[in-house]
Amino acid sequence: MKKNIKMAAVLALFCVISAGLLAYVYNVTQPLIVQNAKRSFDLSLKRLIPAESFKQEKNAFVATKGKEVVGYAFAVKPQGYGGPVEMLVGLDKEGRVLAVKVLSHKETAGLGSNIENQKFLQQFVGKTAQDKIEPKQDIDALTGATISTRAVCYGVREAIDQCWEIIK
Amino acid sequence: MSFWQDFNRGIVSENPVLRLMIGLCPTLAVSTSAVNALGMAAATSFVLIFSNLVVALIRKIVPDQIRIPIFIIVISTFVTIIDYVMQAYTPDLHHALGVFIPLIVVNCIILGRAEAFAYKNPVLASTLDGIGMSLGFTLALLAIGLIRELLGAGAVFGVSLYNPAVAATIMILPPGAFITIGFLMALLNKLENKVQ
Numbered sequence: 001m002k003k004n005i006k007m008a009a010v011l012a013l014f015c016v017i018s019a020g021l022l023a024y025v026y027n028v029t030q031p032l033i034v035q036n037a038k039r040s041f042d043l044s045l046k047r048l049i050p051a052e053s054f055k056q057e058k059n060a061f062v063a064t065k066g067k068e069v070v071g072y073a074f075a076v077k078p079q080g081y082g083g084p085v086e087m088l089v090g091l092d093k094e095g096r097v098l099a100v101k102v103l104s105h106k107e108t109a110g111l112g113s114n115i116e117n118q119k120f121l122q123q124f125v126g127k128t129a130q131d132k133i134e135p136k137q138d139i140d141a142l143t144g145a146t147i148s149t150r151a152v153c154y155g156v157r158e159a160i161d162q163c164w165e166i167i168k
Numbered sequence: 169m170s171f172w173q174d175f176n177r178g179i180v181s182e183n184p185v186l187r188l189m190i191g192l193c194p195t196l197a198v199s200t201s202a203v204n205a206l207g208m209a210a211a212t213s214f215v216l217i218f219s220n221l222v223v224a225l226i227r228k229i230v231p232d233q234i235r236i237p238i239f240i241i242v243i244s245t246f247v248t249i250i251d252y253v254m255q256a257y258t259p260d261l262h263h264a265l266g267v268f269i270p271l272i273v274v275n276c277i278i279l280g281r282a283e284a285f286a287y288k289n290p291v292l293a294s295t296l297d298g299i300g301m302s303l304g305f306t307l308a309l310l311a312i313g314l315i316r317e318l319l320g321a322g323a324v325f326g327v328s329l330y331n332p333a334v335a336a337t338i339m340i341l342p343p344g345a346f347i348t349i350g351f352l353m354a355l356l357n358k359l360e361n362k363v364q
Binding site for chain 2: 111
């Protein structure tokens with residue numbers, strides 16, 4: 001009996017130390033993590049569309065130069081092979097894709113993770129609502145990563161749809 | 169002399185992947201390219217060395233019956249701390265290694281070394297064992313990653329060498345990892361037989 005209590009006490013002690021340590025590290029790092037995420041998001045937006053400032057309106061980030069609207073960016077989150085693929089799609093004011101950027105994903109390392117490659121994402125530049133944007137039709141699928149490819153295609157189509165809602 | 173043995177053991181004679189056959193899950197998952205392999209090896213090495221050190225420090229106060237839950241608490245605490253710290257201070261590195269970090273928790277090399285070595289040995293020997301095992305893991309992963317990337321994607325460290333359309337895609341899919349590990353194990357056995 002006495003032994004059992006000692007074991008429970010030691011285990012509890014380790015849990016308390018671990019929880020305390022994690023709480024401390026979390027509190028110190030969390031503000032920095034949030035700040036980093038925001039900074040990298042802003043940077044991604046600037047790289048997507050050459051504009052001076054961005055303003056969030058509902059689900060769109062409206063890019064302006066002076067007073068003129070030069071394009072729209074949309075954050076979309078299609079379902080990939082290993083989880084949601086978070087991506088940003090930038091479009092010009094006619095609804096043509098300017099650039100696509102993958103922010104985070106959980107796709108298979110070495111196969112699905114190739115959706116980050118510029119060469120792959122470059123295929124989507126210039127696509128409009130008239131294009132099919134389907135793997136094997138007008139998009140070359142990644143080797144061994146059909147589902148990941150399809151997810152990105154779906155995300156781009158969704159962004160184009162959202163863009164049309166605004167333009168029309 | 170015995171310190172040298174503690175260090176040396178993990179590299180060839182008890183190489184975790186090719187000899188002890190542990191830690192195969194992350195090995196299969198991330199050895200698709202040399203860069204991925206190095207990233208995983210770096211993150212795992214860090215956790216392995218420090219978990220060995222801490223387990224050796226606390227081994228006298230940990231009751232035998234509950235040592236495994238306590239090892240798991242120590243290891244997962246380390247992994248979580250590294251995850252937060254990297255996200256906060258080195259976001260670029262975290263972006264590159266982020267996918268590997270949750271895999272470290274399921275890497276049984278770390279729990280295996282805590283149980284088989286650090287729990288029974290003093291701090292210095294345990295730390296050296298951790299460093300040696302990390303080196304062995306790194307070398308094995310790098311070898312597997314290089315072979316699979318070269319044959320499966322036609323590249324070395326992301327630099328394309330020949331047209332990937334003629335590469336054997338199976339090598340970057342899971343079966344390619346088993347084939348590569350099998351051949352490497354055979355090679356290691358052959359070399360060791362020759363030395364003896």
